[in-house]
Amino acid sequence: MSATNDAVAHSDSISLDDEQVREYLKTHSDFLQRHPDLLDHLHVNHASGSAVSLVEKQVSVLRERNMEMRHRLNALTMNARENDKLYERTRALVLRLLDAKDLPGLCNAFMNSMREDFEIEYASIILFGDPAESRGNLRYEANEKVKLEIGGLLKGRKPLCGALREDEFSFIFPRAGEPGSAAVMPLKGDDRLGFIAVGSSDANRYYTGMGTLFLLHIADVLVRLIERLPDSDEH
Template sequence: MSASNDAVARSGTALDEEQVREYLKNNSDFLQRHPDLLDFLHVSHASGSAVSLVEKQVSVLRERNMEMRHRLNALTANARDNDKLYEHTRKLVLKLLEASDLDQLCHSFLQGMREDFAVEYASIILFGDPDDSGGSTRYETPEKLKLEVGGLLKGRKPLCGALRGEELAFLFPNASGAGAPGSGSAAVMPLGATDKRGLIAVGSADANRYHAGMGTLFLLYLGEVIVRLLDRLPATADND
């Protein structure tokens, strides 16, 4: 018993609720030592009826159990999603490593985004002469990219968020006419940390699909792989 409770006992003064509360906090095993009291303690139930403390404890434990199940289900679902994301990323990286030229590299990226990751729009744009664009390879001058989507190229990490209609149409020409003007969102990853080489992007007509709070680790990883392959691959395969 605490000193304050000793004093109250000696003085014969009746305990108030706060003193009882403090005593029970300081003697958490009190009901274990006096289990017969559980039958006399009742708390109000949500239905309005009174239930014993034992019943209330069982109800609380049941609710906590349900909450833990929900959490476990959420963790399991996240683990499955992460496993699927890892497998798709691994498959795409292997395809990128097998590319014999830049056009095949770009084709593998766009195909993987569309078929494995099921993204609505995908794009890879490299710095260069637009007249050299062909097949799956698209070139744009640094000045053009800065003019059209300069704000999306800042930093070294993917930038996610809603896009203006002009930005969406520039990044994804096949998105023209899809959805209302100005609607859309994307995750844009600059290729190169200091010496920018272009960009990769995935997008959607849904303005809320890509947002600042979402994870972009896999896109960052793919960007780093592509940057390392750019200097190793010719623009087209040598057929000689």
């Protein structure tokens, strides 16, 4: 065994006393700078006015942690502001929907709000019915055709989010160019009424696992209104 290995083995077999630690730190004055994590385990009383570099280092570590906490707090504050904006926009949308006198007016309110208030790139509301009765933003599609085109997206009662195939995307958003991602929400009351969808040309904008509370809330409001509003204010 080499002399170096003998020294290591010997050092491992004995316990260090305070004086040895003290002498080592005096010889290696940058030890704590190279291992700042040890400061978490040290307790130093800073009682007098003379500067103590170790305490200053501890203060520096605490200052860094304080900055990290500030960044987290700022992030939480920004999220809270975004949630406030979403609440106000959702409230305004609900009021618009409640003011609608008929189904065309309801669809207009939904589409205009998605475009103007929420700045959604693509939006769609499709009701089951005779396509010949479609007009403006009121779009009817036969139940069978919807099942054929996007039946897999409407199986549950919750929104389905993610990238869509080109044929699915173009069916839901006929005016869109390249396919992207979307959130598709079925409208189900006493019967299957249709669905709403919001989309983006960005394939990653809507993804599995994202929050969909907004769409669930709007869908609940739409279902109740669709079931009671006339197809036209002439009825």
